[in-house]
Amino acid sequence: MGEMPSKNNMISTLIVSPANGATLQTNTPFTVNVVSTNLNAGFFSNPATQYYVNPQSLGANGNINGHSHVTIQQIKGNTPPDARVFSFFVGLNNATNNQGQLVANVANGVPTAGTYRICTMTASDSHQPVMMPIAQRGAQDDCIRVNVVQANAGKGGNQAQGAGANGGKAAGTQAQGNGANGGKAAGTQAQGTGANGGKAAGTQAQGANGGTQAQGAKGARKAKGKKAAKAAKAKKRMF
Numbered sequence: 001m002g003e004m005p006s007k008n009n010m011i012s013t014l015i016v017s018p019a020n021g022a023t024l025q026t027n028t029p030f031t032v033n034v035v036s037t038n039l040n041a042g043f044f045s046n047p048a049t050q051y052y053v054n055p056q057s058l059g060a061n062g063n064i065n066g067h068s069h070v071t072i073q074q075i076k077g078n079t080p081p082d083a084r085v086f087s088f089f090v091g092l093n094n095a096t097n098n099q100g101q102l103v104a105n106v107a108n109g110v111p112t113a114g115t116y117r118i119c120t121m122t123a124s125d126s127h128q129p130v131m132m133p134i135a136q137r138g139a140q141d142d143c144i145r146v147n148v149v150q151a152n153a154g155k156g157g158n159q160a161q162g163a164g165a166n167g168g169k170a171a172g173t174q175a176q177g178n179g180a181n182g183g184k185a186a187g188t189q190a191q192g193t194g195a196n197g198g199k200a201a202g203t204q205a206q207g208a209n210g211g212t213q214a215q216g217a218k219g220a221r222k223a224k225g226k227k228a229a230k231a232a233k234a235k236k237r238m239f
Contacts, residue, residue, distance in 0.1 A: 002056025002124065004133050009038045009062045011130055011140040013120050016101070020144040025151040026113055032070045032104040034092065034120055034142075038063045041102060042095035043125040056124040056131055064130050068092045069121040070104040074114050075145075087116065113150045119143040 005011075013036040024030055043065040045054065057065045072088035073081040087110045092102040110116060120141045122130050130140055 001131060002054075003058045004056075004131060005038065005058060005062055005064055007133055009058075009064075010132050010134075010137055011036055011038050011064060011122055012138055013037075013039075013068070013122060013140060013142045015118060015120065015142045015144050018118070018144070018146055021146070023147045023149060024109065026109060026148055027111060027151055028109040030106050030109060032106065032118055034068060034070065034102040034104070035100060036068060036096075036102065036120075036122060039068070039122060039130075040065045041067055042093065043067060044091065044093040045126050047091075047127055051127050054124075054126040056126075056128065064124060066122060066124040066130060068102055069123065070118065071121060072106070072110065072116055072118050074110075074112065074116050076114070081117075087111070110148055113148050116146050116148055117143050118146060 013034060015032060015034055017033045018024065018030060040059040040061070040063045043057075044067045045051075059065050069089065069091050071086050073086045075081050088104075088106055090104050092104060094102070096102055120143075122140050124130055132140065
C-alpha cells in the first residue's frame with residue numbers, strides 16, 4: 001500500500017473560494033481555490049497507464065507525494081448524487097502557486113440553476129485516496145455548497161407593476177404603467193399609458209399623449225381653441 005506519514009504529517013484541506021453558501025450564476029466562469037497542508041503537490045502519474053500501479057510515497061519532509069482534484073455535482077434534497085454524474089471535474093496536477101493554493105478554473109461555469117456541492121479529492125501519485133496513520137482524525141478533504149441562479153434574471157419592473165415592451169427601460173418605476181415601443185418611464189408617479197415613445201406619460205395625473213397635469217387629449221390648447229371658435233360663430237349669428 002505504500003509509505004505512511006506520521007500523525008504530524010496528516011493532510012488537511014480547505015476550499016477558500018468560493019465561500020460556502022455563495023451565489024453564482026449559470027454559464028459564468030469562476031475559480032475554486034484550495035489550500036492543503038502536508039501535501040507535496042505536483043505528483044501525478046498517467047491515469048490511463050498507471051492508475052493504482054505505484055504505492056503511496058513520502059517526500060523528504062515526511063509529507064505524501066500526490067495531487068488533488070475538484071469535482072462539482074448538483075444535489076437535490078437529501079438524495080446522494082450519482083458518483084458517475086458531475087458538472088465539472090479536474091485534476092490539480094501542478095505544485096501550489098505562490099500563495100500556497102491549488103486553483104481550478106471552471107471556465108464555463110455550470111449550465112443549470114440549482115444547489116451544487118464543490119468537493120476536493122486528495123490522492124497519491126497513482127490516484128489512490130491518500131492513506132493516513134490513524135483512523136480517528138479530521139477529514140483530508142473539504143466540500144462546500146453553492147447556489148447557482150439563472151444569469152441575468154430579475155431585470156425590469158423595478159419597484160411596482162410595469163410592463164415594458166420593445167425596450168421600455170423602467171416601466172412602472174413607482175406605480176402602474178405600461179410603456180410600449182421604447183416608453184422610458186411610463187407611469188412615473190401615477191397611472192399613465194405612453195405609446196410609441198411617450199417619455200413621461202401621466203407625469204402627475206391621468207393623461208393620454210402627454211397631458212401633464214390634468215386630463216386632456218393632446219394638451220389643453222385644443223380645448224381653448226374650440227371655445228374661441230364657438231364664440232366667433234355666436235357673434236356672426238347676432239349680426
